Amino acid sequence: MEDKKELDQRKAMILKAVIDNYIESFEPVGSRTIAKRYDMGLSSATIRNEMADLEEMGYLSSPHTSSGRVPSTKGYRTYVDNMLKPAIERPELASDIISKLEDKMTEYGKLIRACAEIISDITQYIAIGTTKGSGKVIVKAVQLVPVDDQNVLVVMVPDGSIKSKLVKLPAPISADRIIGLSSVFNRTFSGKPAEFISLMSINRISDEADIARDMLLPITDGIFDCIRQCEADEFFTEGASRLLKCPEFDSVDKARDFIDMIQDKDVLEQIVNLSDDESGLTVSIGTENASDGLSDFSVVSAKFNVDGNCIGSVSVVGPTRMDYQKVISSLEYMKRMLEKKAATDAGPKLLEDKNGEDQI
Amino acid sequence: MEDKKELDQRKAMILKAVIDNYIESFEPVGSRTIAKRYDMGLSSATIRNEMADLEEMGYLSSPHTSSGRVPSTKGYRTYVDNMLKPAIERPELASDIISKLEDKMTEYGKLIRACAEIISDITQYIAIGTTKGSGKVIVKAVQLVPVDDQNVLVVMVPDGSIKSKLVKLPAPISADRIIGLSSVFNRTFSGKPAEFISLMSINRISDEADIARDMLLPITDGIFDCIRQCEADEFFTEGASRLLKCPEFDSVDKARDFIDMIQDKDVLEQIVNLSDDESGLTVSIGTENASDGLSDFSVVSAKFNVDGNCIGSVSVVGPTRMDYQKVISSLEYMKRMLEKKAATDAGPKLLEDKNGEDQI
């Protein structure tokens, strides 16, 4: 009552104990439980007093008069900021993750999906992934692949990704023509920013390749489509059903509401845009979340940066009493691994400035 | 009591009324409800007697002594087989579906996914789609697309689909080399069945194109990978969260169990393999299902055939008291539309035997 300044060490210890317990049991924690489970050399009465102080200070709250205490957003915040052990290395996880990623490493879209999957697997919460639509798409290459006499696969290679679209031409055309056309397209567009691909260029190609404009239209449409795919942020959700295993969903209504919410574009945006420009992780707890519907949930978000560009993000959504330790350390670990691997290993974009001195 | 032969017309009418009611309300149906809601010119007492008969005959059952009646599997079966109105055309749906399918028509995998999505949207139940891995894959075309100096996109075109895989070569190579190589690969493999692509051919290509074998290996690996993708049956589930909206999931446990079950490969197999070789729809009701876990659910399954080959299937899974009318008619409709559209319209495979008389 007298002083309401910072947490002293004992209060901090008790706060941590309460939160640890609550995370584990999802039940309001009483003073006696703490006294018994942690050998602090304090009686339940003393702890009771401290807990009353913590409540007054806003770190804890009680659902009703005579029940144990539950952490508040402020309590979780302190816990997350100050009380977590530094992320531990988990070599046993590492090899597993690496092997799962190995296959996917060639394209960022698939890669991030794989990350989200793995993270959801590890943490048992929902993981939401995004691939960041790079604002300005640079076309590295365009290729046309003849499929049959009237269908052409348009392949566009921007940075760090590959997009393709099958288009149907208004009339049959020979494979050789397509291949010839392919090199005209490639010559015209490669290295150019996406804005460059305007209708103007069609006329140029039409002249150069001596081909009717309406044969080219579906192809350029296809390219536009690929560009649009690149520019668009993509969302995907992994492990939604897992959340049903959380005891907080004791009624089906809650589960329903949550699932409805998590499918709302706006909420997804909020979840994902949460992390600011920093390169680290962001944790948003309970009422800290912008969206009301998320006030009983926490979001831990990691952005993945390669070569200074954000290529996407993975966020974990779980109940406020989530296992922060686990979530944060696995996300951090994933982020480190992915960025390191991307920097040393494949990924089309990273080879740009190499010289082809070994060329065969 | 006296005679236990077939349903007479009145019994059938009452049975249908009970099932209609139960499907709507998910509550045991009493004789009075029927008497009031349907103007049959019969009192509740008479209907009560008839319902007792229906129970004795196995079409209905009552959860406990003094509650209304609930349809049994046999009851549903009779309902589905004899009492549904023929599928109605829904022009308003048609245009919607067609426009949604338009975009996806180029590849069967995406197409069936889109179908499952639409069906789940319409029916509000879970839809499970599969693409049938065609046993014997015929390689229509192989193309290599240079991405940058060390990465190559391997594109393989089998029937009705397109697969691609990005591979990394052990050493840089020029785009022109790749394009040259591409035509060698294509010449060697196109029109050949997948089995043909053996290690033998690598040597041949290695000779013909004058290139080191270890540069070719990643590429053939990529092709193998594409073939494997074609051969594999693929599953996907749409609208799983919708099922939570069914009142039968009054407890979270049930929902959990169901979601666990629906993710089990074996159960999925059963759901999908349910439909026999017939070309129509298959309905499996409650206890008719092979898997115990599904005994409170019904599955309606449609196989899609194009040119006499099954290209995949979509199944709807819902509670036994699902709206069969809606599910069956929309699935049937979808099947008809898809097959018709596939027969008249694009889809790479369908152009094969056309001559390129219009060639530009």
Added chain:
DNA sequence: GGTTAGCACTCGAAGGAGTTGAGTGCTAAC
């Protein structure tokens, strides 16, 4: 003989009273 009205009976669902136990706040003693 089929149909109907009437009545006693059944049984789950809903609501309320009493009990239990974990937990609190407060006070007084150490």
Added chain:
DNA sequence: GTTAGCACTCAACTCCTTCGAGTGCTAACC
């Protein structure tokens, strides 16, 4: 500052009653 002790609170549980929808059966009716 810490602790023991005690009165108090309140959700959760159990037990009990009431309520009503629905049944089966019987006797009367057309």
